[in-house]
Amino acid sequence: MTTTPASEPSAITPRLRVAPSPTGDPHVGTAYMALFNLAFVRKHGGRFVLRVEDTDRARFREDSEAQLFDTLDWLGLNWDEGPDVGGPYAPYRQSERLDTYAPYIERLIESGHAYYCWCSSERLRELRAEQERSKSPVTGYDRLCHGMTKEQRAELPGFSETPVVRMLIPDDVPLEFDDLIRGRLKAPRPDDQVIRKADGFPTYHMAVVVDDHEMGITHVVRGEEWISSTPKHLLLYRWLGLPEPKFAHMPLLRNANKSKISKRKNPEARLTWFREQGYLPEALVNFLALLGYPPIVETDENGERTEREVFSFREFSEGFEWSKINPVGPIFDLTKLDWLNGVYIRELPVNELAARLLPHLIDEGAVPPNPTMAELARLESVTALIQPRLTHLTKAGALVAPFYVPDDAVPVDEDARAQLKDDAPQVVDAAIEALEGVSTAPGDVFGEGRGWTHENIEAALRSALVEGKGLKPKFAFGPVRTAISGKKVSPPLFESMQILGRDATLTRLKTFRASL
Template sequence: MPDTPPARTRVAPSPTGDPHVGTAYQALFDLAWARRTGGQFVLRIEDTDQSRLVPGSAEQIHETLAWLGLSPDESPEVGGPYGPYRQSERLDTYRPYVEQLLEQGHAYRCWCTSERLARMRADQEAAKAEVTGYDRLCLGKTAEEREQLPGFQPDPVVRMLIPDDAPLTFPDLISGELSAPRPDDQVILKADGFPTYHLAVVVDDHLMGITHVVRGQEWISSTPKHLLLHQWLGWDPPQLAHTPLIRNTDRSKLGKRKSPWAKLTWFRDQGYLPEALLNFLMLLGMPPVHEGDDVQTMDEFIAAFDWSKINPAGAVFDLKKLDWLNGHYIRSLTAEELTDRVVAHLVSAGEWATPEPARVEGLRAGVPLVQERLTLLSEALPKLQFLFTDDADLVIADDARAQLSEDAPAILDAAITALDELPDWTHDAIEAALRATLVDGLGVKPKLAFGPLRTAVSGSRVSPPLFESMEVLGRDSSLTRLRSLRASL
């Protein structure tokens, strides 16, 4: 895009728990626009709210974004020319701007206790006041003057002094123009010396040269505060893009309490492929790059990216669509690649402490049997568990045993005889021998003929392809299992 200057975008999550899928959703747009314009994508950790920090959360943010292929050009891990990229390491950066706003009369100190503020809000609610928010009791007072009044604490916060003519409408790259309600006198510096989000984000975006801020529509109400801070500090604001909220299929908000799939780590734990989830997030934001085809790559998304294509009405998080995409990507892998992905998932999930070579080879032999039937990586081992079970330990499921017909003993006897001396133990030879003996010889329909064999080999009513499974399992184990089931009838 020769006419568009290189953009600097950022995603700036708070490390307060499992990373939200919305973080990846925003990062997708950030990265796409940065790459589209030849710019840079920045990851900044906003950890000024020390009371809500969760140990390990920042590391999870880095890991999950890297897993998705949304790695930043600058971050706490990568470094860069505008560091540090963790707000708790930038505290000295914010203080001069607070002092500047105080000197200019755009901010003031407030000594009100939390108890007094709670009573004030309760009184406003009870009176159904048209104007709510801080009542400016501290405005214009010294600490000594304020101390004579109730609800005083010695360590003040600093608040913005919102003017009557605060800008309430602003341009947006997605929606054209947006409006927000008039804000109250927002706290910008807490009593502990940490800035609040509103001050820190404005200062950092300016000092880091951020040209485009991509964030969810829930931040629209905060925009007037940020525009005022930019104006007061003499800075041009970045361009804004407020993305539509992601909702469940019932239109409820996608929250981590009610929707486990709101957590980015959930997708990896369930066995989704990162390229499938990334493709799905692309479709939440914009129509498919290729009309009628939902499958697309990151490079295609970047090449086609345009803010005007994003629907501001909102996106529906349809897990069925994601499952379809994941199945598609699983089937597009080679058996070798899929086996490696399954092994990595089993290790990551803690199901395999170490990938023992013998088990990996067993999995490698079995994966082609189930590849067409997989939706998630986590389904592979359960579908193939019969391959990793000792013959003596195989348990016949109750529903599988219950569906065996009265012909099952005769079918098993005939199958054992047909296979006992079979010289070529391949799935084609196994199938030919069993069809000749059971279907042609006994006159049993294939479904009824092969059902008891499937149960004997896998322990279940439903299993991967029977003849291929027997080939992988081997002659000795296959015959041992057939004889074991026959003996129990």
Template structure:
């Protein structure tokens, strides 16, 4: 691999909740930048004003920072090629448009949207092998074009794609690639904003981008971009087109059809950033270690090679992500996990700001559920009984109805054994209850402790019972047993 310091960028559009593909592309761009000792640039491409969402840019910053995919230059931190927001660079593009027009590589087009729509419909109806713009405006003055139907007062500017345009190019991942022939692409819109195709070339050149890494949907646009580089006399960057993320039915993952396409969805569900980062890496790249999916970003960087990228559309398998997330949760220290659970619960509204006592209790309780957690969002619901006042605890009515004929006797015996217990440790609680219920009443352990669990937690499914009772304390545990006794 060429170890010359490389400059790479990711350039999301602030048109709503960031797409998970933004993180996916950022991961691979950043990895190569770090592998070569280069730089990773964040550029905001906000020239699509019709779809612009004011809050989206901050969401891009927040989610990428959350994932640890930090940039060296960008709109929020500046850099030697500022500004990094395209709407602040509009004066940059116009001179290059004029240069292309003067050289005969571009021309004004006054066709109305109605005429263009009609042209597309006609081509589709006739199943014409030739599609795209028909160059009606090429070579005409404004006055000449105004005399014809379908005229618009404000023109756009189009590329004049030559008949012998080179369609093949070398891709770092795919080798020799051939793209379809492009039509005369609009490069400057009627509102004075450049289209993506012009702006991306101009910005990448002026910002010194050496490697353009993007999704495979842009393969068809690469010949247009290469034309612009050549017409403007600029060196061409290397191109690498990553495989698209796919749903389980092989369709392209989209925010309209799959909530997991939204990057903030992963925060809302309680995924760990290191797990999601590891998962995104595995979608298009083999495990760094043989037969082991888990690896750090630093290990990924150290082993990075474009030749290892798998071009087959990777399936976005949430079951695999869940398995990774569970692994990472289990690997955390209990204190770190408790901090992350608390931060998640407050942010997502599961909890109000906890008191010092509640925070301390959470740190003691987290080990009870750590092995069973897949998502951070599961922790507070699993431990809710510890933070519920005794009088507010709701006993599951279905579980109560199925408590069994021995339930009242079990609760009565449990109260007798526990009320006299001098040591309220989980070991002592277990010995006392086993002696009273299993040995004393002759009930199998599977059934003996169920009513006690129901009394203490309100459910028949909960974290370890004896440890829960130790955390809950003597008074609350006994009060809850008495409450269930009255219900039975």
């Protein structure tokens, strides 16, 4: 059940955290959670903590932590405390905090709130299978080990030498709690949760409570899949006499079919995928905010209210309220992200966009690995041409590459050559003759200096091909475009020829003419 969301405390300095597990490529949900945590922290002058929950050693991956740091930093979701920057509550890796958990677990055992369980994994599997077969209304662990000594339990089947430790869930366990987003919630009754595994590592449920307490976490923000675990966590807080944090359960990111977005089925679930695909970090941050939060509402001078979907992290944080979050799982719409990415690309200064493009272009081989100053200057000019139509940084390679190939060896795509008409040789001959009359002398207007500008280039070619030969522009400029870029589609033709320069342009035309 849900009622009015709980109020937001302001008397204490907020301390929030994101606590991913290094079990593979970072999930986009980690950035989603980090974003909302960080927005609240920055608004209220609090502290944002990055904690690595690496107690799942079976799925642990060595390179995952570095990827996590790198991708969150790329997004600008910077933390105040963490494994790499330290802080007053170090260490920030759970595997380095094992001594921290032991006393808490012992206190629970001594107080009767937890007990040892020696049941083997085989017995537990059989128990679950039997409960499913019989459609038993009671599921979960059957408490066979509760109240037994090791010796007593060893006399029964399904014994394991190394025990786990389980919570003893009382019959009257409180199941309701307040949520900052969803109001008053009720979760299902939990079973006797394992809090220490046979390998000595605490489970998530134990470690998260201890770590959040020891690190002074005031608000626990996590996905809605953890709603069912909250009664267990609240029990641990109460049994141990620890202050309880506030809880906020975010809606899960979903596919169009309403299924949960997963790394196994969705490449876009991997946080590294967005950089690989050429998205700008600020566009992705804006997109993730919109997944759980409404657009910014503005009022103009006439009193008209409008919604604005493009906003910065700072704007998002300044107006942040838990009550504005939509608890319904948002659809992960990449079309919206593509649109946002295009908006942010077009708003970048040309020199900054060129700098962001450069690593992608070098990786693709579109630009030399160590470009000269002249080659970098050319890149800025080309960037200005392609910026209006660019939606992803990775889409620039095919448009930029022709500007960096030898002028006498421009590769020509088959589809570009296939579109040529029988008169292509004559068209190219006329283009060469017309452009040889355009000099490199200063001058911006055709007929006044005939300088090598895109205006003069266009005027010369239109005069020779459209007016002189009576060709439609499509057929007049198609062979020229193919000669210059080797492509059926290219950046604006006349501006491209201006960037290449007179000599390079004529060399390309003459080389192409010789191949016809």
